Amino acid sequence: MVIYRRSMDESPPRSSASSPDPFSDALVLDARSLRGIAHPLRWRILTLLQRRGPLTGKAVSEALEITSASASYHLRQLHTYGFLTEDPGLGTSRERWWRAPQSGIRLPERLDTEAPELATATRAAMALMWGERLAAAVDAWASQPEEWREAQGMSDRLTQLTAEETDALREELRLVLDRYARRPGPEADTEAPDSRLVQVQLALFPSPYPDDQRPHENGGEER
Template sequence: MPDEPAAGAPDPGVISLDPRTLRGLAHPLRIRLLAALREYGPATASGLAGRLGESSGATSYHLRQLAAYGFVEEDPGRGTARERWWKAAHSGTRFNAAGFLAHADPEVRAAIGLLGREVAATHAAELETWLATVGDWPEEWRRSFDLSDFALRLTPAGARALREELHAVVERYRTRQDAEPETAGDTAEAGETAHVRVHLHTFPRAAD
């Protein structure tokens, strides 16, 4: 749940949420639909229904709602008169979580809470899927995964600096991937690529 950048030109590939678009996204199925389009690419409502275990009527309705708020758009190169193809309009989402949590409108506060819980649930489900299927992956991938946690004593400024440094590391790998999509890893270990999920959670805990 990244905050808005303090300065600099906006990234055209990232949508910045305002209260209106936050409320438009804050629905469990819409969040899952948008995530699927971003990760797997353009799809139809029926294709997404099969992937997510939902009815095509539900996915079709919520795709239209996502389009109304600017999160997805039709893919004219794939669509037909019988069925629309949809694609994500942006590669990522950015928002000021702290600002929304302190917003005067209770609907905005509820929406950011729902969005946060859905993201957390998605992360947990993805990890459960990996742990259930890890034995099906080649040894190279079984040796590459990580399941770590760390307890640090930090100030709020220190926690923010840590988060920004970790984001910068991920962005460096993303940039390498965009430049050389088939050899995004070290050239000595280059091989087939896969979708790799990196979850980052930083938060304080109350003292005992």
């Protein structure tokens, strides 16, 4: 799953020729589609279908350990809001197969003004899902093979930046990720036989905690 936040009057960023463009088929969210994805379970379902689809409702319920009724309801909601399509080539009169046609999602900046509550709920759902995956990775950390124990990492850093510097840092980090991009999912690249699917979680934002703010050199507080 790729989430990219960008103004609507800007074009998606271009990846290098040697890397797939993760935004080439991204679904652009609007106020209506936000209503369909601002739910933690729907993020899990959509991510599952992007990586393993197409799948039936029964397969989704088994993979996520949820009831068939719950899987069916949320699949229909994702379909209604444009996140999923049916695969008629696989379906029957008694069984529907679902596919996620886009591998990426773009969250335009204007939605923070047009639908702030839904935009916040959408990010909260993403954060919850990513937090669950990180917690699961921590549980398995020590049991990984030695080369993977040494390769994986967690880090956190506070640094004093302007908004312009923060935007530049985000772009530089995106370019680094693009250099290593290989498409996951059913049609994953197979050029690296010893590779595993690696999740990179990236977030940068002004610290929400007042105590983190540094006082000015003259002793006054920052304003």
